[in-house]
Amino acid sequence: xxxxxxxxxxxxxxxxxxxxxxxxxxxxxxxxxxxxxxxxxxxxxxxxxxxxxxxxxxxxxxxxxxxxxxxxxxxxxxxxxxxxxxxxxxxxxxxxxxxxxxxxxxxxxxxxxxxxxxxxxxxxxxxxxxxxxxxxxxxxxxxxxxxxxxxxxxxxxxxxxxxxxxxxxxxxxxxxxxxxxxxxxxxxxxxxxxxxxxxxxxxxxxxxxxxxxxxxxxxxxxxxxxxxxxxxxxxxxxxxxxxxxxxxxxxxxxxxxxxxxxxxxxxxxxxxxxxxxxxxxxxxxxxxxxxxxxxxxxxxxxxxxxxxxxxxxxxxxxxxxxxxxxxxxxxxxxxxxxxxxxxxxxxxxxxxxxxxxxxxxxxxxxxx
Amino acid sequence: xxxxxxxxxxxxxxxxxxxxxxxxxxxxxxxxxxxxxxxxxxxxxxxxxxxxxxxxxxxxxxxxxxxxxxxxxxxxxxxxxxxxxxxxxxxxxxxxxxxxxxxxxxxxxxxxxxxxxxxxxxxxxxxxxxxxxxxxxxxxxxxxxxxxxxxxxxxxxxxxxxxxxxxxxxxxxxxxxxxxxxxxxxxxxxxxxxxxxxxxxxxxxxxxxxxxxxxxxxxxxxxxxxxxxxxxxxxxxxxxxxxxxxxxxxxxxxxxxxxxxxxxxxxxxxxxxxxxxxxxxxxxxxxxxxxxxxxxxxxxxxxxxxxxxxxxxxxxxxxxxxxxxxxxxxxxxxxxxxxxxxxxxxxxxxxxxxxxxxxxxxxxxxxxxxxxxxxxxxxxxxxxxxxxxxxxxxxxxxxxxxxxxxxxxxxxxxxxxxxxxxxxxxxxxxxxxxxxxxxxxxxxxxxxxxxxxxxxxxxxxxxxxxxxxxxxxxxxxxxxxxxxxxxxxxxxxxxxxxxxxxxxxxxxxxxxxxxxxxxxxxx
Numbered sequence: 021x022x023x024x025x026x027x028x029x030x031x032x033x034x035x036x037x038x039x040x041x042x043x044x045x046x047x048x049x050x051x052x053x054x055x056x057x058x059x060x061x062x063x064x065x066x067x068x069x070x071x072x073x074x075x076x077x078x079x080x081x082x083x084x085x086x087x088x089x090x091x092x093x094x095x096x097x098x099x100x101x102x103x104x105x106x107x108x109x110x111x112x113x114x115x116x117x118x119x120x121x122x123x124x125x126x127x128x129x130x131x132x133x134x135x136x137x138x139x140x141x142x143x144x145x146x147x148x149x150x151x152x153x154x155x156x157x158x159x160x161x162x163x164x165x166x167x168x169x170x171x172x173x174x175x176x177x178x179x180x181x182x183x184x185x186x187x188x189x190x191x192x193x194x195x196x197x198x199x200x201x202x203x204x205x206x207x208x209x210x211x212x213x214x215x216x217x218x219x220x221x222x223x224x225x226x227x228x229x230x231x232x233x234x235x236x237x238x239x240x241x242x243x244x245x246x247x248x249x250x251x252x253x254x255x256x257x258x259x260x261x262x263x264x265x266x267x268x269x270x271x272x273x274x275x276x277x278x279x280x281x282x283x284x285x286x287x288x289x290x291x292x293x294x295x296x297x298x299x300x301x302x303x304x305x306x307x308x309x310x311x312x313x314x315x316x317x318x319x320x321x322x323x324x325x326x327x328x329x330x331x332x333x334x335x336x337x338x339x340x341x342x343x344x345x346x347x348x349x350x351x352x353x354x355x356x357x358x359x360x361x362x363x364x365x366x367x368x369x370x371x372x373x374x375x376x377x378x379x380x381x382x383x384x385x386x387x388x
Numbered sequence: 389x390x391x392x393x394x395x396x397x398x399x400x401x402x403x404x405x406x407x408x409x410x411x412x413x414x415x416x417x418x419x420x421x422x423x424x425x426x427x428x429x430x431x432x433x434x435x436x437x438x439x440x441x442x443x444x445x446x447x448x449x450x451x452x453x454x455x456x457x458x459x460x461x462x463x464x465x466x467x468x469x470x471x472x473x474x475x476x477x478x479x480x481x482x483x484x485x486x487x488x489x490x491x492x493x494x495x496x497x498x499x500x501x502x503x504x505x506x507x508x509x510x511x512x513x514x515x516x517x518x519x520x521x522x523x524x525x526x527x528x529x530x531x532x533x534x535x536x537x538x539x540x541x542x543x544x545x546x547x548x549x550x551x552x553x554x555x556x557x558x559x560x561x562x563x564x565x566x567x568x569x570x571x572x573x574x575x576x577x578x579x580x581x582x583x584x585x586x587x588x589x590x591x592x593x594x595x596x597x598x599x600x601x602x603x604x605x606x607x608x609x610x611x612x613x614x615x616x617x618x619x620x621x622x623x624x625x626x627x628x629x630x631x632x633x634x635x636x637x638x639x640x641x642x643x644x645x646x647x648x649x650x651x652x653x654x655x656x657x658x659x660x661x662x663x664x665x666x667x668x669x670x671x672x673x674x675x676x677x678x679x680x681x682x683x684x685x686x687x688x689x690x691x692x693x694x695x696x697x698x699x700x701x702x703x704x705x706x707x708x709x710x711x712x713x714x715x716x717x718x719x720x721x722x723x724x725x726x727x728x729x730x731x732x733x734x735x736x737x738x739x740x741x742x743x744x745x746x747x748x749x750x751x752x753x754x755x756x757x758x759x760x761x762x763x764x765x766x767x768x769x770x771x772x773x774x775x776x777x778x779x780x781x782x783x784x785x786x787x788x789x790x791x792x793x794x795x796x797x798x799x800x801x802x803x804x805x806x807x808x809x810x811x812x813x814x815x816x817x818x819x820x821x822x823x824x825x826x827x828x829x830x831x832x833x834x835x836x837x838x839x840x841x842x843x844x845x846x847x848x849x850x851x852x853x854x855x856x857x858x859x860x861x862x863x864x865x866x867x868x869x870x871x872x873x874x875x876x877x878x879x880x881x882x883x884x885x886x887x888x889x890x891x892x893x894x895x896x897x898x899x900x901x902x903x904x905x906x907x908x909x910x911x
Contacts, residue, residue: 029877032877033878036878132848136734136846136847136848137845137846137848140845144845145845145848148849148852152855152856156863159863163859163862163863165877166872166876166877167859169875169876169877169878300848300851304855
C-alpha cells in the first residue's frame with residue numbers, strides 16, 4: 021500500500037490539494053449555471069452562500085475523519101456501518117470519483133476542441149492527458165501534492181492578471197440592483213453554486229496522510245475560501261461585463277469574456293490562451309486527485325497494491341469519459357454527479373458522524 | 389613462484405633463528421627478502437624488470453665494498469632528488485664511521501645506520517616483501533637494497549605531477565576567487581582546508597576502482613552536516629564496483645538516485661568557493677584524484693541555476709541577475725515550441741499585425757514550422773558542438789560559417805523565416821546564460837521533445853509537456869532531498885534564497901531540507 025510512514029503531507033499541502041480539486045470546470049461554467057438558476061445579478065451572493073454551505077459540510081467530514089485519524093474513509097466506514105454496507109458505500113464513492121474524473125477530462129477535451137485544436141479527435145486529446153496523469157499519480161500522494169503546489173501560484177497569478185484585464189469592459193450597472201427581487205432567487209442558486217465547490221470530500225481520504233491531522237479543519241477552511249474568492253471574482257467580472265442576458269446564452273462565459281476584449285501593445289492582444297493554460301492545469305489537478313482517490317479506494321477495499329488499479333482504471337476512465345454524446349449529455353452527467361455528491365458528502369457524513377458518536381460512546385463506556 | 393620460494397628457502401638456510409622470527413608470518417605469500425642481493429634482484433627483475441621505465445642502479449655503498457642497488461621508475465620518481473641527495477649521501481665515504489656503529493654486521497650494513505646517519509630525506513620505510521616493494525616502486529618510491537640486509541628501504545621520492553592553479557574554464561565569474569581545482573587530490577583538499585574551517589572539516593578517504601585504485605575523499609563539516617546524509621553518501625560510494633574510475637563523472641553516474649532522469653542530480657564544480665559554500669550549508673562534497681571536478685550532493689534545481697556571484701554582488705543586482713536566469717531557463721526550454729504552437733495551430737491568438745508579418749515572411753518557406761524549427765535548432769546544436777571540439781585557431785572561422793551561412797543564407801534561400809532565426813538565436817543565448825553546463829545541456833535537449841509536443845498538439849501539447857516534466861521533477865530526489873525544494877513543499881522562510889536573493893542580513897539559517905545539526909548561519 022502506498023501509505024508508508026514517510027509519505028506524509030503538510031497542512032498547507034492539504035489545503036492546496038483542496039483548492040486545486042475545487043477549481044476546475046467551475047471556473048468556466050459557474051457564471052452561466054448560477055445565473056440560469058438565479059436570473060438576477062445576485063448570483064455572486066449565491067456563490068458566497070454556496071461556499072459557506074460547503075465549508076459546513078466539509079467541517080462535518082473533517083470531524084468524522086478525525087475520529088479515525090489513522091484510516092481513510094474506505095477503511096473506517098466498515099467500523100461504522102459494518103462490512104457490507106460499508107463496502108457498498110465505498111464502491112459508490114469510488115464510482116463518484118471515477119465519474120468526476122472522467123467528467124473533467126471530457127469537459128477539458130470539449131473546450132480544447134472548441135478553442136485550440138478544432139480538428140484533433142477527442143480520444144487523442146483525452147488519452148495523452150490521462151497518460152501524463154497516470155505518470156504523476158504512480159508516485160503517490162506526495163508528488164501529487166508538490167505538483168499542485170507548483171500549479172497553484174501559476175494559477176493565481178495568471179488568473180488575476182487575466183481577470184483584471186477585463187476591467188476595461190466591466191460595467192457596475194450590470195450588477196445592479198443588489199437583491200432587487202429579494203432573497204428568494206439567490207437561494208434558488210445556492211444548490212448549483214454549492215456543487216461547484218465539490219472538492220472538500222477529498223478530506224475523507226487525506227487525513228491519514230497528513231502530518232498533523234488535527235489541523236485538517238484549518239486546511240479545509242483555507243482550501244475552500246481561496247476558490248470562493250476566485251469564484252466570486254469570476255462571477256462578478258463575467259456578469260459585470262456580459263450582463264445576465266449575455267451570460268445565460270453562452271456555454272463558456274468566462275472564456276467569452278476574455279475573448280471579448282483586446283489590449284493593444286502587449287505581446288498578446290487576447291488572453292484566452294493564458295486562461296486556458298491555467299484552466300488545463302486545474303483540470304489536470306482535479307483529474308489526478310480524483311483518479312488517485314478512486315485507485316486508492318479500490319486498493320484499500322481489496323487490500324492489495326495500488327499500482328495495478330491505477331493502470332486498470334485508465335481504460336475505465338476513458339470509456340466513461342467517452343459515453344456522453346454531446347455537450348448537453350455531458351452537462352447532464354455533471355448535474356447527476358452533483359446530485360450524488362450532495363447526498364454522499366452533504367448528508368451521509370452527518371449520518372455517519374452521528375452513528376459513530378453513538379457507537380463510539382458505547383465503546384468508550386465499555387472500555388472504562 | 390615455485391622458483392622464488394625455493395630460492396628464498398635456500399637463502400634462509402644457515403641463518404640464526406632470531407632473524408627468522410623477525411620476518412613476517414605470511415612469508416610464503418609475500419616473498420620476503422633474503423640476505424643475498426643477487427637473489428633479491430633476480431626476484432625483483434622477474435616481477436617488474438621487464439618494464440622499460442624501471443631502472444636498476446647498482447653501486448658500492450659508501451666505499452665499504454658492500455654492493456647495493458637502487459630501483460626507481462623513470463618519470464614517476466624525482467630524479468633530481470635521487471641525483472642530488474640520495475646518491476651522493478650513499479656514495480660518500482663512511483666506511484670508518486659505520487664500523488664504530490652498533491650493531492656491526494660483517495659484510496653488511498645496518499639499515500638503522502643508513503636511516504639515522506646517511507640518508508637525508510624525510511620519508512623512509514622498511515619493507516620485507518618483494519611484492520610490496522614492487523608495487524610501491526611502481527607508484528614512484530625509490531627502493532634501496534643492500535647486500536646482506538634482510539629488508540629493503542623505500543624512499544619517498546614520488547613526484548606528483550601537477551599543473552599550475554588556474555582560473556576554472558567551465559565556470560567564469562566577474563567577481564570572485566580566481567582559483568580552480570586541479571588534478572591533484574592533495575591540492576584540492578588543501579583548498580578546502582584553506583577555507584578556514586579547520587577543526588570540523590572532515591576529509592574521509594575511500595578507494596574506488598577495482599583495478600586502477602583511485603583515492604576519493606568525502607568532505608563535510610562534522611558539526612553541521614546531517615550524519616544520515618554522510619552515511620548514505622558513504623554507502624553509495626562503497627557500493628561502487630567498477631574496474632576503473634577515470635573521472636568524477638563516473639562516480640556521479642554510479643551514485644545518483646535516478647539514472648533515467650534527464651536532470652543532473654549531482655552538481656559538479658571546479659570552484660573551491662562553491663564547494664566551501666555548499667559544505668557550510670550542510671552538504672557533502674566528493675573529491676576524486678585526477679580530476680578538477682568536485683561533486684556536491686544533495687542538489688536542488690534552484691542550486692543549478694545559481695552562480696556564486698549572486699552572493700558576491702550586492703543583493704539587488706544579485707536578485708535581478710538571478711531572475712533573469714530563471715527567465716532564460718524558461719525561454720531556452722519553451723521558445724521554439726511556443727513558436728511552433730502559435731504558428732501552426734493558433735495564429736489567431738497572437739496579435740493580428742504580428743501574425744500577418746510572421747506569416748508574410750514565412751510565405752516562401754516550403755516546410756511546416758516543425759521541420760523549419762528542427763532544422764535550425766539542430767544546425768545550431770551542431771555548430772555549438774563543433775565550436776567546442778575545434779582547435780582554438782579555427783574557432784573564428786566557425787563563427788563566420790555558422791553566423792553567415794546558416795543564418796543569413798538560409799533566410800535568403802527561403803528555407804527558414806527570419807523570425808525563426810531570432811527565435812533560435814534567443815534560445816541559444818538563453819541556454820548559454822545558464823551557469824551550470826550540465827543543466828544547460830538538459831534544457832537544450834528537452835526543448836526537442838517540447839517542440840514535437842507542440843507540433844502535435846499545439847499549445848495544449850506544450851502545457852502537457854510542462855505538466856509531464858513537472859511531474860517528473862516533483863518525484864525526483866537527490867540523496868533524499870526533493871529536487872524542487874525549497875520551492876515545494878512550501879517553505880516560505882527559504883524562499884528568501886530561491887527566486888530572489890535577499891540581503892545576507894536576512895538569511896540567518898541554513899537550508900532546512902538538509903536537516904543540519906546546527907541550523908543557525910548568522911547570529
